[in-house]
Amino acid sequence: MSSKGCVLVVDDQSLNVKLLDTILTRNGFDVMKAYGGQEALDACKDSVPDIILLDMMMPGMDGLQTCHALKSNPLTAAVPVIFISALTDVSDKVNAFTHGGVDYITKPFQKEEVISRVESHLRIYRLQKSLDEKNSHLKQSQNELTTLNQLLAAYNDKLEDMVRSRTQELDNTNKQLTVSLKEKEILIKEVHHRVRNNLQIISSMLNLGLSNITNPEFAAVFRSSYSRVRVLSVIHDKLCESIDFSSVNIEDFINVLFSELVSAYGARPIPSLAIVSNMDSLGINIMITCGLILNELVSNSIRHAFAKDIQGIITVTFNQTENGELVLIASDNGTGFAEGTSDKGGTYHGLQVVKDLVQSKLKGTTQINSANGTTVTITFKDVGGKYHNIV
Structure with missing residues (x-):
């Protein structure tokens, strides 16, 4: 059977300590024992309990002083403290709560009352501890998210600068390409114009020569050459139209x-x-x-x-x-x-x-x-x- 938790019992009366030890142990709790305030503080240095049952009246360091010391120590500040005392005045109870106690049990106590209050406050303590851990994780996540958002914002700024720079480069390149294409288009038109003119000159010369040839075989050669040159001329004419x-x-x-x-x-x-x-x-x-x-x-x-x-x-x-x-x-x-x-x-x-x-x-x-x-x-x-x- 697993332990329900660890309870530190602090009382200068050994009989009370023994009685509480018996009650708690039989109900599934582990028990740490201390017979004075300083002894309780020393015990918490070695092992922090889940809950503390603290007597109000003790020689030397009393319960109030002990509770104040526990709440001042970061290791034990969150550990719930239940006072157990024979004092019944309202002022004593208020004093106990003022010094950090979560509950107050008067002596003589009933075992059922002790177990019920220990279990209730232990449950609250664990829920609070779990909530604190989740809040801590949430805060850590929020911090990480804030850092990521800052990095993202910086990256977005850098990306926008890169996009602006690249866009400007592309605009400049497009302008240069447009100028270059226009120059090439003019050059191509000029080349085709010159080629077409030269082909027409050759065709005219072949046609002129054909009119002065009487030999049928020579005439056939000239006519074939003329028609082949005209093929190239027609193609160049069509290119200029394309x-x-x-x-x-x-x-x-x-x-x-x-x-x-x-x-x-x-x-x-x-x-x-x-x-x-x-x-x-x-x-x-x-x-x-x-x-x-x-x-x-x-x-x-x-x-x-x-x-x-x-x-x-x-x-x-x-x-x-x-x-x-x-x-x-x-x-x-x-x-x-x-x-x-x-x-x-x-x-x-x-x-x-x-x-x-x-x-x-x-x-x-x-x-x-x-x-x-x-x-x-x-x-x-x-x-x-x-x-x-x-x-």
Whole structure:
């Protein structure tokens, strides 16, 4: 059975001490004994009791003096003191409470009264002690919270300074980038303008030279060179119309290219053109190569695919598959041709140029079917311009 607590009994009469010891021990308490005030103080130095039963009248240091000394010591100040005395005057009882006592039992006492009052005050003492500990923890927590709030406030101030500084840096950087982008935009426009002008000069020179050539083979070479330069010119024109100067609208480019080739070769009647694509635009590197390829294929169809007075159809399909491959198909409903022959128009030479461009620039494959008209299928992957601009 565990102890209910430790009680210090202080009385100069050994009989009283023995009686209280017996009562308390039988009711589950541990008992410390002292036969005078100083002896009680000395006993508390070694072990602090949970409650003290203190006689009022003792020789030397009486009960009041002893209680005052106990309350003056931080170790025993909170320990409840119950006076036990034969004095019955109200003034004696008031004196006991004034000096720090929590209760007063008159002699002769009843054991039930002693046990009841000891247990009650011991319960109050423990509740008070528990409350004091919780208050102490709460105060400690409040102090820690105050410290954390101070640290947080200091950190917030520092963070706000960092944010303001970083915001200013970003504003300055954005202003510099805006100026730089405007300068680059002006530079890019100027470069495209000069390139376009130079391409137009070259086209004009080729066209002028073509008018003075009587040899059909030389004329065919000049005309092919003219059309290839026009491909680059058209691409640069479309770049100048684009927002980012890095991509070209596929359908617009093919339409303009077709019109240029029809005008250059004077096809009559003019073939109809069908364009099918699941892409809006392509980067400049791929588009230059594909433009040169389409120039060869479409010009071959315009020049050689259709019999006189026959309305032809040219279809250009340019799609991207689910696995990321690009498929360019140029087909016509013309007469077809026997690959490996070289007619006067140079059809086979044009296809060889196409194969060379596909292999060297696109790292792709070329398939030609001339059973019903001519269909050229080119398959390749967009490798981010890795090979496209290699001369």
